[in-house]
Amino acid sequence: MHELTEQQIKTFLSVFPEAKRDEPLSAHTYLKIGGPAQLYFDAKTADDLIGAIETAKAQNLPWYILGGGSNVLVSDDGYKGLAIRFSEQIFTVRERTVVSSAGALMVLVAKAAADAGLTGFEWGTTVPGTVGGAIYGNAGCFGGEMKDLVVTVDVYDPATSKRRALPKAECKFGYRDSFFKHKNLVILKTLLSLAPGDKDAIKTRVEELQAKRKASQPQGEFSAGCMFKNFEFKDEAELEILKRQGDEIPEDMLKRKTISAGWLIDKLGLKGMNVGAAKVSDTHANFLVNTGGARAQDVLQLTSFIKMKVRDELGVMLEDEVQLVGF
Ligand SMILES: Cc1cc2nc3c(=O)[nH]c(=O)nc-3n(C[C@H](O)[C@H](O)[C@H](O)COP(=O)(O)OP(=O)(O)OC[C@H]3O[C@@H](n4cnc5c(N)ncnc54)[C@H](O)[C@@H]3O)c2cc1C
Known part of the structure; x- marks a missing residue:
């Protein structure tokens, strides 16, 4: 460049x-x-x-x-x-809908929806970043994803200098994927649809999810969340090498046809491994953490090593979930 x-x-x-x-x-x-x-x-x-x-x-x-x-x-x-x-922080909750600027922080928008007695977005109170970033990557956790809520996404197209509203069908959401990952569009705003629920039950659910998050992911450490996408397979034949390793593949992963990347990395005993100050988290093997002064090169070396080991020993090609900038 x-x-x-x-x-x-x-x-x-x-x-x-x-x-x-x-x-x-x-x-x-x-x-x-x-x-x-x-x-x-x-x-x-x-x-x-x-x-x-x-x-x-x-x-x-x-x-x-x-x-x-x-x-x-x-x-x-x-x-x-x-x-x-x-960083535009504008969002409104009205009846069953939320209209939010793409720059608004997810946790604040999801919290406002929960406080207004709307259900379906409790999980969003645990995801860092903005609503725009969440739409771009179809963020999700605990069984929810942005695609479940989006009605329309307003975009600005730099090629034509025009704004337009894309209905959900045109957003082509998939697992950590969307139309926006493949087309140079700027996400400006979104309309989300939620369901009315019981305020106390919603509050309890938010607290439960936040507690689960604390128990299962590194706290107070610098990371970019999950480094790799989980492995989605169509046919169990794709798991042939993995099955030869002895350990049972958890039933829920087989049922969902998705093998957790963290489980694969953990299986190879790579928790705690480091290159410089970039380290595989001790708490969650799909989180790489910066323990202080890590360089991007350290992270890339560590991710390359993990991908190679997982491919060679378990027969699975891991894909990056994190977006690379300036390489
Ligand atoms: C501790 C931790 C936990 C996490 N847990 C989860 C989780 O449970 N589930 C999950 O899905 N993710 C998780 N993540 C990852 C991350 O929080 C999400 O991917 C989040 O939605 C990214 O939003 P962001 O605003 O930070 O995007 P950024 O990191 O700033 O950007 C990500 C991509 O989105 C693009 N983008 C951002 N805004 C726009 C816009 N307005 N228009 C067009 N493109 C845009 C950027 O260009 C970039 O390519 C976690 C991250 C951390 C650090």
Whole structure:
């Protein structure tokens, strides 16, 4: 990737003087890893977000949207372009629906829905990041996913400079997948549909899920959540090598046709393994944690090693769940 020229930087700063030069992206990611973005802009409204992209386009300047930074690994060399954080915090709960800006924090939106007596989004109170990031990756846990709630997603298309509303069917949601992962669209806003429920039962469920999360995932450590997608199989023939290893595959995984990546990594005894300060969490084998000062290169070396071991010894190809930026 080419460096931005001084002229490109100055022109952008003349339109958005609050943008920053050489901003360390480690300060804006949950992993606390990543070199500087040559330009960094915090877009607090959708108009600012679109304005920044239009200004970048006019100068042929590469740009990247960040939400909460909870599912990205940024290169040690940083990002040679404009990193735009979308942080608009607007959401409303009305009757059975929630309208939320993509920049709004998931936990706040899901909590507002729960407080209003709507059920179906309790799990969202445990997922870091923004609503936009969650739609992009069809985030989910504890049996819920964004796709269960989305009615429409409003996007801005940088190719045409137009906004449009995509109905759910066009969002092509799949397991940690969506249309947005394959098409360069900016998610601005969404309409979610929930069901009315009993407020006390909803509150209890939220507390239960938060407690489960605390018990099963590393707390107070820097990570990007699950590093790898779980392995979905169509046919048990795909598990032939894994089955030869002796240990029983848990019944629920066979039933769901999904083998947990954490289970595979744990099976190989890799919990606690490290490259530099990047370490496989002792609590959850699919979480790689930064124990202090880890570099993106350390994380990549560790993920490559894990993928190789899992492929060679268990016959499964793990895929990244985390998005790579600036590589
Ligand atoms: C401790 C921990 C626990 C986690 N648990 C879960 C879990 O249970 N389930 C789960 O699914 N995930 C989980 N994650 C991963 C992460 O929280 C989710 O993927 C989250 O939805 C990412 O949102 P974000 O705003 O942080 O996105 P970011 O990390 O900022 O970005 C992720 C991707 O989304 C794109 N993006 C973000 N906003 C927009 C937008 N407005 N328009 C277009 N593209 C956009 C970015 O360009 C990037 O490619 C966890 C992460 C952590 C750190």
